[in-house]
Amino acid sequence: MVTGKTSKTGQRIAVGVLSVFSMIWVAPILFTILQSFRPYDDVIKKGVMSWPNHLTFVNYYHAFVQSRMWLFFLNSVEVAVPAVVLTLFLASMIAFVLSRYESRFSVPMLMLFTAGNLLPPQLLFIPLFRIYLKIHVPHFINSNGLLYDTQLGLILVHVAIQVGFATFVLTNFLRTIPKEISESALVDGANVWNHFFRIILPLLRPALASLGVLMTTWIYNDFFWAVVLLKTGNKRPITAALSNLQGEFNTDYNLLAAGACMAFIPTLLVFFAMRKHFVAGLTLGSTKG
Amino acid sequence: MKEIITENEVSRRSVLKGAAAGAAALTVGGVGASTLGASAASAATYNVSFGSNNTNGPGPEQDAAWTAAAKAEGINVALNAVDHNNFQNNINSYLQGTPDNVFDWFSGYRMQFFAEKGLLTPIDDLWKKIGSNYTAGFTGASTGLDGKKYLVPTDWYPWAIHYRKSVWKKAGVNPASIKTIADLINACKVFKSKGLVPIAQADKGGWEAQGVFDIINMRTNGFKFHMDLTAGRASWTDPRVQKVFANWKSLLPYMSAHPLDLGDQDAGKLVIQKKAAMIIMGSFTSGLYSKADYPDLALIPFPIIAPANGTDSIDAPIDGVLASTSAASNMAGSEALMEFIGSTKFSGIIQAISPGLFANKNSSVPSDPFIQSQVKLVNSTKHVAQFFDRDSRPDFAGPIFGPAIQKFLTGGDPKAIASNLKAQWDALPPA
Incomplete structure (x- = not known):
């Protein structure tokens, strides 16, 4: 049949185009992985584009030891975990109010949260830097008594930035859940706290899981704030600390590639462990009931 | 010492x-x-x-x-x-x-x-x-x-011409014979005829070629003018600036064809790989050499352009x-x-x-x-000068002079570049 045939060729073309694009997308990553296994001397002699003579794990060993990978990985976890938990908690509370207590402020509020996402973070850097130098914290948090150069400060920035998007997604998700559930809870005499903690929060669980995965990768991958708001080298997360492998004049790119490959392993693990949630997270709130 | x-x-x-x-x-x-x-x-x-x-x-x-x-x-x-x-x-x-x-x-x-x-x-x-x-x-x-x-x-x-002794020996060029820029150009012709890039030139970062500008300016117009120019006491529209670009232009046919694609390490590696005969770079380029290749590395001063100045100044x-x-x-x-x-x-x-x-x-x-x-x-x-980006204003060397030199290396008109540099220098807030 004619229609069947065209749709089949159409499909073939689509697969072809998609394959080409995915190859383009994957190529630099594969190239990085290949470089990470090549010894420096080999690349210097024959050039980056040459076919490798032999492969080695020596870059990984040096990158791990030289860059003190563990320390910086733990720094990343110390920032990402509290930031994600706090973001999700605050955003689900806001989403709850915005979706269940309709008022004339709901829509403007939601727009405000979404608009906040559109501000480039670079624009906020100077004022934030000045503010952080003025905010004093107890000395057990930072020896020089300022919010600047603390992991707490970094967590707060991430929460402030991510809450907007999380609120937007969670509000839309809650709107897909029948209001009748809430109404019957109110009829049964649940107060606001019970309503939130015992009805809404459990219902939000799938959305929170998806969003949690997304935010973990985003915050883990952050480079900008870590570089500008932390002064102390040892407090930096792994993304910023990777550049420790770069030198003033000469950089061993094979070593750097090995470091980068190690740094993306946790993101990959999170992704594969929670793949289902990840995909769900991307389409979250896109179908409004 | x-x-x-x-x-x-x-x-x-x-x-x-x-x-x-x-x-x-x-x-x-x-x-x-x-x-x-x-x-x-x-x-x-x-x-x-x-x-x-x-x-x-x-x-x-x-x-x-x-x-x-x-x-x-x-x-x-x-x-x-x-x-x-x-x-x-x-x-x-x-x-x-x-x-x-x-x-x-x-x-x-x-x-x-x-x-x-x-x-x-x-x-x-x-x-x-x-x-x-x-x-x-x-x-x-x-x-x-x-x-x-x-x-x-x-x-x-220091900054100087860095090369591999074995490459020059094989091409039959004696480093001690490079006294003037004419000698350098003749040597470049020999290297080119042997299929080598005579001078590996990087300018991906916008700073690499500043060293070349420095040395040609110091050789052409002398140390004092160079210092006056970097500090803003001399004008970019001074005809002496055009002499620098003219002298540089005589070397351009022997430099890497696409310097903006090369970082300093990429260019340094071309010398190590014996694809290029020399590089005008800081001695830190030695950091790229393996233990085996390091003894083959040597340097000579950039040759004389104006006899009055000799080889009396360098960047260090x-x-x-x-x-x-x-x-x-x-x-x-x-x-x-x-x-x-x-x-x-x-x-x-x-x-x-x-x-x-x-x-x-x-x-x-x-x-x-x-x-x-x-x-x-x-x-x-x-x-001894420091280096363009250390001798001049930080807000001039990086964001203004760097791109201007990149423009020159990609065929920009030296006169337009110089007058543009003057306009931009004049527009800077007082330091």
Whole structure:
């Protein structure tokens, strides 16, 4: 049949185009992985584009030891975990109010949260830097008594930035859940706290899981704030600390590639462990009931 | 070691030469760094924070070694190591935030800029003690526009033509025969006929070719004009600027065809791979060489263009340590640390891990022939400039001059580039 045939060729073309694009997308990553296994001397002699003579794990060993990978990985976890938990908690509370207590402020509020996402973070850097130098914290948090150069400060920035998007997604998700559930809870005499903690929060669980995965990768991958708001080298997360492998004049790119490959392993693990949630997270709130 | 740098009239400091000489004269038998150890061990203990930008290669090992030695002398160093690029990019917020007492930085305009902004603490008292360890050139490079001392210089390196001896030998070019730019062009023709890129030229970062501009300008118009131009006392529309571009243009056919695609390492590697015959670069290019290839590396000065100037000037940037504003409340400790970093003990520890040239004139010079040739080069030179981006305003060298040179290398009209540079210099806010 004619229609069947065209749709089949159409499909073939689509697969072809998609394959080409995915190859383009994957190529630099594969190239990085290949470089990470090549010894420096080999690349210097024959050039980056040459076919490798032999492969080695020596870059990984040096990158791990030289860059003190563990320390910086733990720094990343110390920032990402509290930031994600706090973001999700605050955003689900806001989403709850915005979706269940309709008022004339709901829509403007939601727009405000979404608009906040559109501000480039670079624009906020100077004022934030000045503010952080003025905010004093107890000395057990930072020896020089300022919010600047603390992991707490970094967590707060991430929460402030991510809450907007999380609120937007969670509000839309809650709107897909029948209001009748809430109404019957109110009829049964649940107060606001019970309503939130015992009805809404459990219902939000799938959305929170998806969003949690997304935010973990985003915050883990952050480079900008870590570089500008932390002064102390040892407090930096792994993304910023990777550049420790770069030198003033000469950089061993094979070593750097090995470091980068190690740094993306946790993101990959999170992704594969929670793949289902990840995909769900991307389409979250896109179908409004 | 003999006086490495005999004269240095870096930018606006020429008027301050008297002041610098005075400070040096005051130093009657300054405390030799070697005597520091014994006396300080029994003295007070200091706690000092130090910002290092040395996280790569031998950096961490060197930092660990010298901080341990400092501790033995009663200076407890809280080391804060941040990678070089980020350290440099964030220097503004670093110094205005909560900077470490003492930190790694550069001499020249890059130091004066922050001194003028009040972000550094002068160390004149310390210089009265250590001044005799440095030649006039280093003393000048450590002095701010206000005549006060800010820097304790540590190490330095020259810019020159770097090449592989074996490649030149095979092509039949004798390095000693390159006296004038005409000789250089003839050599380039030979290399080109053998299928080599005569001069590997990088300018991906926008700074690499600034070294080439510097040397051609100093050879063509002399050291004084170069310093006047970088500091803004001479105009970019001066006809002498056009001479620089014209001379450079005569070399362009022998330089890499697409310099904007090459970083300094990429170009350096072309020389190592024997695809290019030479590179005009700082001696740090030696860091790319494997142990086997290193003995093959050599350098010659950039040849004569105007006979009156000979080969009397080069770029040889100096690195060192500065005291931030936070040092003011910890002056004794900060000065003790800076004195230690300026000592021969410090340079000995660093050299034991990887060889290099140190500013303290009492420090030993490694016997390595390549290092020796760097010393010889600088000793035979009358004037030492820092480097374009260290001699000129930071807001001019990077964002304005860098792209202008990139434009020149991609076929831009030198006249238009020069008048554009003048317009942009004039539009800068007063420094």
